Amino acid sequence: MSELSTIISRNIAALLDRSALNGQPINLDADLLGHYGLTSLNMVLLITSVCEDTETELTKITEEDLSRLHTARDIVALVQSIRNRRASA
Amino acid sequence: MTAITSLQLAGEPFSIGRMHGEALGEEIRRFLDDDLCRLNRLLPKPTSLADLKDTVARHREVIARDTPDLFAEIRGLAAGAGIDLDAALLLQLRREVMGYSRIPTGGDCTTLCRPLPPGGRVLAQTIDLNGNLDDQMVVMEITHSVTGSRVLVLSFTGLLGYLGLNGYGVGIGINLVLGGPWQPGVPPYLAIRHLLDRCADVESCLACLGGLQLASSRSLTICDAKQAVSVELLHGRMAVIRNEQLVHTNHFLFEDFAAEDGLNPFSHNSSVLRLQACRDRLGRLPQRAGPDDVMNIFCHEPIRVKGNGDCRRERTVGAVVMLPGQGRMHVRRGDPALSATQTFQLHA
DSSP states (O other): OOHHHHHHHHHHHHHSOHHHHTTOOOOTTSOTTTTTOOOHHHHHHHHHHHHHHHTOOGGGOOHHHHHTOOSHHHHHHHHHHHHHHHHHO | OOOOEEEEEEESHHHHHHHHHHHTHHHHHHHHHTTTTTGGGTSSSOOOTTTTHHHHHHHHHHHHHHOHHHHHHHHHHHHHHTOOHHHHHHHHHHHHHHOOOTTTOOOOOOEEEEEOTTSOEEEEEEEEESSOGGGGEEEEEEEETTTOOEEEEEEETTOSOSEEEETTSOEEEEEEOOOSOOOSSBOHHHHHHHHHHHOSSHHHHHHHHHTOOBSSOEEEEEEOSSOEEEEEEETTEEEEEEOSSEEEOSSOOSHHHHTTOOSOHHHHHHHHHHHHHHHHHHHHSOTTOOHHHHHHHTTSTTTSOOOOSOTTSOEEEEEEEEEGGGTEEEEEESOTTTSOEEEEEOOO
């Protein structure tokens, strides 16, 4: 698992009850709403803490970006695309 | 798409309301029956008119006190449409019933105002709403028999005000901003209609606004032949921004109010992007740009907000370009990039 995936998985796990995970690792392709039951508030807190932990500027992420994040892998892709844009700027 | 429903109403307030109710009774009753004017598709828990009785009553008291003519018109609307007064009031209070929390409310709409040579101004905006309300759009031309004032208003089924212009050359647009406790009061949509019915210029609009107990936060863009202002309204306080050219989206621009902004950080980012994009496009418009050039600004993302199929998310359900000095309103219903313009004229 990449460093980004690890950070994002850790932040998702922090929002869940231990019993919800049942000892399993976070599935990067599971639906965050449907499978893990994250609410809209959870999603905002999740992305905010991911931005902090990955040193990603919060101002780069819009409501439209948020609406397209359905899985942990989507979040990995978003953070990676922001990093790539920063590197090429 | 079919033509936008348009009404011509005239008389005293109760009669105007009754004519409105009689003309659109079937549409009004259908909208109320549609998941309680689609509220139950948007609220986290379903509600009913019975559940909302106390809420409606608290707003009714202030609407009757602060805007008695509009209260008479709402009574007329109920009588004409064959619905209870509470149902007619609910149609005015839909947005207040939805309320807001930092999550998940987005809050969209982009408004601009600039001089239009050789004289006058253009006031234009997108209309970004949830609930797929494009099919409920209505344009009303209203003539008050007592005062002689004339108003051209774009609104939605059963709602007496939203944005518009009047025979004095005043134009008013609206943006949602989120802040402060929302309370029993006059919904800003009704406040706009109240101003258009009686105010001949920007200064009288500001004076009139100051006397109303508003139900919720908003920003209004108001113009006349001589000046234009954005006025941010936050829990009994008003901040006025004066400039020849104005753009407003859905975050507070006045510094003191910005600290109390209830928009979530990602929606705030979207609002900032739309503001910057609109300022850029407005800056590139030629001096003598016409209504179509202005409308074209609203046909491009991020200003144009496309839907994703989720009716709970706001999207662009229309766009309006108003020339208040000429009494003219150009409207596109639905996605402005995909729909044709319909033009409405306030008659002399």
